[in-house]
Amino acid sequence: MIVQDRAARSSAPAMADENTPLVRDAWYVACFSPDLVAGEPLARKIAGERVMLYRRADGTPVALKDRCAHRSYPLSKGQIDGDDVICGYHGLRYGPDGICTVVPSQETPPRNLGVAAFAVVEEAPLIWVWAGDRERARREPLPSLPWMRATSGWDLVTGYLFLKSSYIHMHENLLDLTHIGFLHGKSFGSAAYASAPFETIVEASAIVVKRTVEPTMLPPLYAEPLGMVDVPASRAVTSTFHSPGLSISGVRLSRLSEPLERRRYHHAETAHLLTPIDANSMHYHFLMGRDFAVGDAATGEFLATSLRNVFLEDQAALEAITDVRSDDPDAAPDRSVASDKAGIAMRRLMLRLAAAEGAPT
């Protein structure tokens, strides 16, 4: 009989889980560009921080702490006026730097009255916020890749899910391809996935898993747009952990019947934009780019729907895990298998990143 070892839990955890403090010093996607409409404040909780976003008169985004310094009313319930936001409770006016410039009931506002302003960058179709130390944000480049940009020439589709899951477990899910044959057995994967050979590359900050499944039949999501239904194919997959806010799944698809010297390769890249809300919930923005069927709206719609359906399976699994783990936080720690190498590396890295920040001050 297996006797589970609760005592093991009492020692320091070897890798991050939902109990690890959220990494705040990171770029996280707050919303898609069209979500932030001129004149309309938007509230988003990011890594434990209540943030409100709005657009300046020139359209550039602003991100402020969503709590008036005076009596804690959410600024996101206020009004945008030019470059400023006016609190809806007592009319205090804040500029994009978070400094209060007007208190209507007196001639000049008290000194140093203001709210935190967060670093925020728009690179359409994404708006990124740095939830932590603003100085560090200056030194840290955006984790975006060329194809993710609206100007890339690739065709992009997007989607959003609210997940009651730690971003840690979602990151691990994304680096793990062995679940595709089971959790996504009917939608996206095949049993061949679990046993295909794979390579794990752990770099200073990025963690990469590569796997080629060949020969294989492509799932409808790829086979239909490419006209490769029931055709022996090669499916080369690269999963990359880029940063706490970004994981990318890339796939290179080809027809095995085409000779290697003139084989055509089709690419799709999916950015998984993970934004922790708190220990057990997250925003999940996703963005898929492709270099095939570009400009074909029907394919775009089909992919957006298919992708969402696959991710709903991840959501159900991750939320079930949240329930189980929340129910018994003192349970024995996760046991790992060989294919968890990338996930473990990511979870160790996340633990180090969280530890380096220390507790929020």
Added chain:
Amino acid sequence: MIVQDRAARSSAPAMADENTPLVRDAWYVACFSPDLVAGEPLARKIAGERVMLYRRADGTPVALKDRCAHRSYPLSKGQIDGDDVICGYHGLRYGPDGICTVVPSQETPPRNLGVAAFAVVEEAPLIWVWAGDRERARREPLPSLPWMRATSGWDLVTGYLFLKSSYIHMHENLLDLTHIGFLHGKSFGSAAYASAPFETIVEASAIVVKRTVEPTMLPPLYAEPLGMVDVPASRAVTSTFHSPGLSISGVRLSRLSEPLERRRYHHAETAHLLTPIDANSMHYHFLMGRDFAVGDAATGEFLATSLRNVFLEDQAALEAITDVRSDDPDAAPDRSVASDKAGIAMRRLMLRLAAAEGAPT
């Protein structure tokens, strides 16, 4: 950039907030007189205490702890019999003093078996309960004012809201007139309100703010019953914190075109009857008296509806603040501005009252 100072929070708070123990030694409105029907027990949580109320045979109210001493069943689910209440679980009978007089399964009840009885006074249309030390209640007069009584000759309208808010923040809201031009900008106020001169009077126990807005246009709530739509008017407002359970807003309205020597003044007084339930929720009974349109039922209905609509705006704001504050109890303390003088005085007084009581024993 503004850096908020979480450390500041670690020192003792200078004024009460939702984390301050509830003041129990105070008169709080439990319900309106018609809410307590003969023969029907009523459950109300007041300042953390589960209370059950009922009427004796002669109609006078009784307030007992709503928890049978035997097996914790709520007495409010029992039956009223004469002056007594009979527990619905095992039939224990309690008198108005809370002493158990009958245990059906034995000849005489155990000694000293009983539940706490609270001081309770009806002064129609209000029933007041003292949630704390019963001895102190004897020395403390009811906070009611002549016009609040059913016998006043004024016309009264009433209403009730359940608010997910600390009573502290509601009290401060009521003493603060600068929010009227913003939160109630479309329903009740004007921007002129925020900048009108005001006077703050801090007495031993009462705290008063006076403000005259003149000239002004009255909001429909007053203008319509008085036939003063679009007429230059004077609006003299007095906000008074009377006690933890009572704040009063009085207004004196007049037509500026009438010469001072024969000017008619119209008065409305609104009693805000705040009864804390727990840290972040409260009963909000309100009662408006007026000396104009007396006996005119249509005006009464119009005022009750209008008033409720204004208070729903307060409710939305205060509940948003509860959410924000609950989410980050270690946030930097509130920053105050000049017009908060009365609110701060009230919050300091509430802190002293709570401290004087000590922890519940």
Added chain:
Amino acid sequence: MIVQDRAARSSAPAMADENTPLVRDAWYVACFSPDLVAGEPLARKIAGERVMLYRRADGTPVALKDRCAHRSYPLSKGQIDGDDVICGYHGLRYGPDGICTVVPSQETPPRNLGVAAFAVVEEAPLIWVWAGDRERARREPLPSLPWMRATSGWDLVTGYLFLKSSYIHMHENLLDLTHIGFLHGKSFGSAAYASAPFETIVEASAIVVKRTVEPTMLPPLYAEPLGMVDVPASRAVTSTFHSPGLSISGVRLSRLSEPLERRRYHHAETAHLLTPIDANSMHYHFLMGRDFAVGDAATGEFLATSLRNVFLEDQAALEAITDVRSDDPDAAPDRSVASDKAGIAMRRLMLRLAAAEGAPT
């Protein structure tokens, strides 16, 4: 005036309540036999443990911890294959002993990878699980009685309720017959119940209360099937606490007009199968056997409905008590009366059983 003594609470409790750790070393009913369908895993939380049940190929039940050892996915969301369960996330296969035999992404599973297997026994129509130490289960006989078995020859009706109540308070409710005249005054009891003489027998593990109410009128639940409406009757009741998972109410009914030497006696036994979920919730399976109207389906339906209606009254009372107690866990302890003798004996026994187990390890 009664002043309740909160300080009394600080000393060690003399008897179990909802704060006492759940007794895990006990047989608890997990479900009725028909609830566990071949090929379909069933999730049940028992005494704080997430358990999943399924049937082997030969139909015998298996009970495993409902949490994959790898990444905490509930095994109850997996697939049954022969005698095994396959995790729905990454395809790990577990046998009925909880040992993992297949990890699809590698040739052999890691050593000692597995989940806890619980002792489980089916004695139709009941499936029992031992939530604690499996070794102890071997020495402990099932608490079932002959008439409870599908093979007893008696006619059985069953029912289920989810109760937001501690099983302790439900056990006490079942041993206490004085509440029947009040809580069930209109459905099942009469005031005579509270004052009828009773006998309490406290044995090493069982606790028995006996009471004969005579003469009495039977409630419709008994009177209608027996054709004894408005007929003077004898109702002899025995309530027995058998174990943390089982309490039994037996009744012997007879017509007083029949002379003693040839009086016919009719029996009904009700097994109250209490399965704690956590401190304040429980599964409540019930099973009533009778030796009258055997084979009469209409009587069976009538009894099942009537019984459920009586137990819904217990549910409402117990859930109200849960609310009251949860709201003020530091309140004065329960005060007892003479008729609580059996309940107190049971609560002391439960405290000893919980203490003997110590904290979960």
